[in-house]
Amino acid sequence: MFESLKKKFSRTSEKLEEELIEEGQQENNVQEESGKRFSFFSFGRKEEAEEDESSLLPEAAKTFDEKEPEAAEETSGEDDDKEKKSGFLSKFRKSSKDDEETPEEDDKEEKSRFWNRNKENKEDISADGEATGGVFSFIREKTIQKKHVEDILFDLEMELLQGDVAMEVATEVVESVKENLVGKKIKRSNDITEFTYLALKNAVSDIIDIPGKSMTEMIEEKKAQGEPLVVMFVGINGTGKTTTIGKLANYYLKKGYTPVIAASDTFRAGAIEQVTHHADNVGVKIIKHQKGSDPAAVAFDAVEHARAQKKELVLIDTAGRMQTNTNLMDEMKKIKRVSKPDLVIFVGDALTGNDATEQSKKFNEAIDIDGVILTKADADSKGGASLSIGYVIKKPIMFLGMGQGYDDIMEYDAGWMLNQLFSEDEQGEISDEIQS
Structure with missing residues (x-):
């Protein structure tokens, strides 16, 4: 890396x-x-x-x-x-x-x-x-x-x-x-x-090192109150948002929690099928409506289901949209208003560098995000997004996607990141490019 x-x-x-x-x-x-x-x-x-x-x-x-x-x-x-x-x-x-x-x-x-x-x-x-x-x-x-x-x-x-x-x-x-x-x-x-x-x-x-609570800590706090932690995911198409939701469901299932996924991307039938596929693979409940239904209603039903069944975590998938699309951004605000999420997380592709940083700024301005997940961090040689995104929007990176499998996700740790940047790892000798 x-x-x-x-x-x-x-x-x-x-x-x-x-x-x-x-x-x-x-x-x-x-x-x-x-x-x-x-x-x-x-x-x-x-x-x-x-x-x-x-x-x-x-x-x-x-x-x-x-x-x-x-x-x-x-x-x-x-x-x-x-x-x-x-x-x-x-x-x-x-x-x-x-x-x-x-x-x-x-x-x-x-x-x-x-x-x-x-x-x-x-x-x-x-x-x-x-x-x-x-x-x-x-x-x-x-x-x-x-x-x-x-x-x-x-x-x-x-x-x-x-x-x-x-x-x-x-x-x-x-x-x-x-x-x-x-x-x-x-x-x-x-x-x-x-x-x-x-x-x-x-x-x-x-x-x-941008300070912030971990999602695990927040789940425990909400659990003590008898409420689920509600997390809404936003971002543009192609960043790995839906796959990340599957990874997080698997991550917290293995920690002993019971997640539920809300298929609130109702604009495409393929999106509902995709998130259902991930839910089935990791073995968690999914709440979904028909294509074209109200995305906010799906999110609301998922939250109510979690409360009734004493589940600790609600993961809300939303339609991937460009930050410049005003109508779709307004729809996303409605989902937030109805479901009242505890966390709004922007999912960005680390390999897109400055694009991911600019997108996070626009989403933050429109909907006030609480944190970031960067996908494909393991393949990122430049490190521009990983270094910049949290500092620019003053919001913490919460997780890093580190591969293709459901287990390939890790909670962000600034100390670990610093070690990646200032150790050679598998690189061996310093590159000959340092020579004049």
């Missing part, structure tokens, strides 16, 4: 590292040393490994040598310092056969060396994402300034927009990252990677 977003984040880290080290070279303020070079995602692995111990992340203000003594160990004495400096400079010194190269060619070769070390050390990258060699330190402590991040974060913002992240979300991420990075003091190249990782993770964390 979210492979595209992850690449954008890791590229941002690599670009900043390159920027600062190249400037350090020009200032004669950087040297290469032995040690472990950490990838962008290796900090996520450290979080998982040290979950029950003192975490690496809260100690971000420390210099890297406090966290990795072996990697940070420096030799003392003027002779050793001179040896290090000469070793670093020799890496960029031209060989005798290149003496006739122009200064422009020499500069080009020097700049490429920084990224070539990734290729040279590729075989030395361990399973935990660490590589030996290619670690740089600054002779004099360096401070990240606005000039170092402005162009890099502008590129990130453009890439986020191209990845279907909403403009206000992309801007918020960039501003938050800038605020967190500028002023940070760095001693080693690994510090740059860690600070960028932390800044991006903090920015995204604030965006994806």
